[in-house]
Amino acid sequence: MKRLASIAFAVLFCFSLCGCKGENSGSDRRFTVAALGFSSDGALINVFAETVIVNSEDPEISPEARVISGTGATISEALDKIGACLSRQILLNHCAVIALGEDMTAGWLDKICDYCFKENRITMSAYMVSVKDPNMLLSRGPEASVAVGYDIMGMIEQQSERTGIAYNSRYFEVEARREGGKSVFTLPHFSCGEDSMEIDGLSVFYRDRLAARLDNGSSGLYALMTGNFRRGTLRFGAEEYTVESRRVDYAYN
Template identity: 25%
Template sequence: MRRLMYVMVMLMAISLSGCGHKVEMSQIGIVAGLGIDQTENGYLMTAQVVNPSSIAGNQHDTLSVFSISGEGETLFDAYRSLNSLTAKVLYLPHLSVIVVNEDIAQSGIDPVVDFVLRNVMIRPNITLVVANHTTAREVLNVLTPSEQIPINQLNSLSNLCLTCTGREVNYNLYQVSGMVNDPSSNIVLNSVSIDSKEKSEEGDIQNVLQMEAPSQLKIDSLAAFQGDQLVGYLTSKEAQYYNLLVGTSKRYVVTTVLDDEYKLSYEVRESKVEIKPDLEKNKVMVDCSVKGVLMENGYPIDLMNPVNVSDLEAALGNQLKQDIQSFIDKTQNELASDIIGVGGKVHQKNPKKWAEVSGYWEDIYPELEFDVKVKLEITSVGDAANLKE
């Protein structure tokens, strides 16, 4: 692994060199993550920079990363100020994550997206994340024991959670730009918080030398937008229903309680959702069909009896229907943002009608009446099916 990293760094050093100008490996600063905070006078930009010598194993007494922060009136001013804080040449093609604070998210992320997409050195398939009740600078200063390059943990967590639990999203910058500027859809982004016992230890080397790190990066909610402005957050559970309705993931967990005592857990493995708006009747039909596995059963019932399984399907299906309805109510009343893409369905089905309503869709969406129907099937009850009697 270290040899591969060393070869990669050497290739980058060669790519940075040119006629009459040679950049040594030790002079390269690979930027893994950028943090952008809004200030009174403009922006504070923080870069998490990889130390190639430490990664390659040439220096054992140094951290694998360091961070620098610079201010500027504009984003480009702030970026240029970073170059005066390090002797290394900042190398951007390996940038994987950009973190913005809530102030920027609430005022609008379009300037950040525009700045990044204009920089030819930055790949557009990077992740944009909102710092939840913290600053982007603090997020980039957290050292994590699981990654040599701490900011990479955000990418790893996002991809893992989306695949395994359906609780996160994975939109690149091109997708974010398209959705921000499309009146028929609204974007949601991953948000990150700092789970810290002692906030003073976030940038401390001791954070990576303990079995349980004092400070950890935590991705457990989604940031919901109206246009390019942050309007609120979705909980981890609500994130599942967002992904279910927009079709970006297949796995979800449904839990319910029977007779006020017995808990059930069910994992969705397959799902199909149809959203059918009818603006003439001011209604939206949501047909949801899911198949999955009973993962936990606390109810004293014989699951070898098909009738009992049908009863559990009805109970779990009713719970899923309630959860989806509650989530949709939140998008209408609290967020007032069509993050599930009903407007896109109208545009797709009837472009002429969409042209009539697109100018005031923000006012129409909260007034729509949703009719949610759920068909839930238990495909497996496990090997312990006959143990409950």
């Protein structure tokens, strides 16, 4: 009897050390990932998963979002640790955002793209964004929806409509440039604090490495020069100009 009690205590103690709470295996609780964040720690990768917990037994209970982290020598190892904390397999097919830390190396970025989208693990229309601290971004709590990941998706679309900048940061757009031999692609850069979250410009990647950070003003000019500007107001010195781009298709006989 004492031995059984000791084993039970050891199991509970291990769960308390890893910060995980066991889920009732009889409950129908599903863990959907709304966003994934990645930061590099030398040879290790840190993964931050914003999970949305849905209980189908009681649809009146509001979905609950929380961020769980895992670190490993591979992305699979880090995600396995996150899954172990939840005691259930996590679902990646509804992930809306991939947040890359500014310390991300070219090698890790390539592995992230290969892992996340291999065998349709994540939809190819997921947005990719850049941020100094992915954990801080995803942990700040949702405002307009059930998860920060879905808030970010809405902010990118609203900012694009308001400024005229076509961010072209969905995975299939980024990967089309990478696989097409293009050395440069851009991602919207997010800054965040305890009470705010905003797009403050573009991160420019060259050969999968962060090469430059542009503020919102410079981002508009960059988008204009690269053909990713539709319509909006740009500032040149002290003057502001309303610019509208037009595309003309020529037919040759």
